[in-house]
Amino acid sequence: MNAGRAKKANLAVFVSGRGSNLDSIISSCADGELEPLARVALVVASKSSAAALEIAESSGIDRFIYSKDIPLENLLAALADRDVSFIVLAGYVKKIEDEILQNFSGNILNIHPALLPKFGGKGMYGKKVHQAVIESGEKVSGATVHYVSEVYDAGKILDQETVSIDADETVDSLAVKVLQIEHELYPRSIAIALRSL
Ligand code: GRF
Numbered sequence: 001m002n003a004g005r006a007k008k009a010n011l012a013v014f015v016s017g018r019g020s021n022l023d024s025i026i027s028s029c030a031d032g033e034l035e036p037l038a039r040v041a042l043v044v045a046s047k048s049s050a051a052a053l054e055i056a057e058s059s060g061i062d063r064f065i066y067s068k069d070i071p072l073e074n075l076l077a078a079l080a081d082r083d084v085s086f087i088v089l090a091g092y093v094k095k096i097e098d099e100i101l102q103n104f105s106g107n108i109l110n111i112h113p114a115l116l117p118k119f120g121g122k123g124m125y126g127k128k129v130h131q132a133v134i135e136s137g138e139k140v141s142g143a144t145v146h147y148v149s150e151v152y153d154a155g156k157i158l159d160q161e162t163v164s165i166d167a168d169e170t171v172d173s174l175a176v177k178v179l180q181i182e183h184e185l186y187p188r189s190i191a192i193a194l195r196s197l
Contacts, residue, residue, distance in 0.1 A: 008036060008037065008038055008039050009038045009039075009086050010039060010042075010084045010086070011025070011041060011084065011086050011087070011088055012041060012043070012044055012082070012084040012086075012088070013025060013042075013043050013087075013089075013090050014043075014044045014090065014092035014096075015043060015045050015046075015050050015052035015053075015090050015091055015092055016045065016046045016047065016050055016093040016094070017050055017051065017052060017091045017093075018051050018052060018091065019050065019051055019052025019053075019054075019055045019056075019090070019091070020179060020182075021091060021111060021182055021186050022040075022043065022056070023055050024182075024186065024187060025040060025088065025090065025187055026040055026055070026059050026061070028187035028190075032187055033187040033188050033190070034187050034190060034194075037190075037191055037194045037195070038086070038194055040059075040061050041082040042061070042063070042064055042084060043055075043056035043062070043063050043064070044063075044064045044075065044078075044092075045063065045065055046067065046092060046093060046094045047067055052090075052091070062078075062082065075100075076103065085107060086108075086190075086193070086194065086197075087100070087107065087108040087109070088108075088109050088186075088190060089110040089111070089148060090111065090186070092110075093125065095152075098150070101148065101149070101150065106147065107193075107197075108148040109145055109146070109147060109148065109158065109189065109190060110145070111143060111144070111145050111182055111186050111189075112143065112146065112153050113129050113143055113178045113179070113182065114129045114132075114133055114141055114143070114144065115140070115141060115142045115143075115144055115160055116144040116153055116157060116160075117154070117157075118138075119132050119136075120144075120153030120154070121152050121153055121154075124153065127172075130171045130174045130178070131171050133174065134169060134171060134174060138165060139165055140162045140163065140164055141162070141163055141165055142160055142162035142163050142178065142181065143160065143182045143185050143186075144157055144159075144160045145157075145158045145159045145160070145185060145189035145190075146158055147193075158192065159185060159192065160185075161181045161184070161185045163177045163178055
């Protein structure tokens with residue numbers, strides 16, 4: 001894509017919780033790595049209680065609650081209505097259906113709070129990841145941005161950033177460090193992915 005002439009890519013950001021990565025992506029579209037490459041056209045939440053929805057609302061971004069009782073067709077229609085071409089998972093805990101993987105093949109990214117291929121896979125999320133890293137005695141951890149495939153956390157790695165693990169590191173202190181680097185890494189990686197389309 002030529003950033004100078006092509007129109008902005010419409011992103012959908014999928015969330016389930018806090019939304020700090022969503023926040024950094026929105027900011028980055030306004031005045032950062034993703035300006036003028038992309039805009040967030042839709043925020044998809046797996047539950048209505050996700051705090052990330054408030055961030056979307058205060059930024060004037062359309063929201064779609066994709067809870068258990070909502071058919072996949074409705075989500076696909078919401079994405080199509082907004083001409084979404086690229087999906088960004090930011091703390092989204094539900095499995096991505098095959099039909100979405102096919103429709104957005106090569107155009108879905110996820111961020112994981114560790115250095116994949118270690119410490120990933122089904123059930124490895126949140127503090128469990130940092131706990132496993134510390135227990136393993138690793139001296140570094142970090143965050144990984146990867147393309148999404150049928151297997152949890154196993155798609156092609158796009159970019160990584162590391163943090164050192166101090167002798168007195170705790171799960172909570174490591175979580176803070178890693179989240180901080182995610183906020184720079186993710187917009188930068190999305191920009192790389194969009195430029196390579
Ligand atoms: C991040 O740590 C990310 O790596 C993981 O889920 C967390 C989401 O945090 N996939 P937030 O909702 O963006 O604050």
